[in-house]
Amino acid sequence: MISEPIVLRPELQDFLEKSAQQEAKSINDVMNDALEYYFHARQLEKINQEIEAYEAMHPSLWKRMPGEWVAIHNQQLIDHDPDDVALYRRVRAQYGRTSILIRRVKETSVEEIWIRTPNRGRVTA
Secondary structure: OOOOOOOOOOOHHHHHHHHHHHHHOOOOHHHHHHHHHHHHHHHHHHHHHHHHHHHHHHHHHHHHHOOEEEEEEEEEEEEEOHHHHHHHHHHHHOOOOOOOOEOOOOOOOOOOOOOOOOOOOOOEE
């Protein structure tokens, strides 16, 4: 529950009202969409920071726990386990829905991603 009223700056209030009118949505819907977008962007930013931290600590992780799953939060290793499901459950129980990187420690820190396409995996610009 919010303990204080939300007060928008006049220029944001005006922008919100115009956006709602242009999109034929209620002000509440536009506000909720904007907040959802904002929090999603924050989560992506946090995960990118966790990936950078994982890559920096990868050599140490590979020596100490090759093949295990690790959880990175606030650029720190917070837990690890050979079982990804057990790790996930512990992390969710302790941190809730906070964005936390869970990744398997492989020989290389950067994961290669293959995308199957009708043109045999070739992506053209």
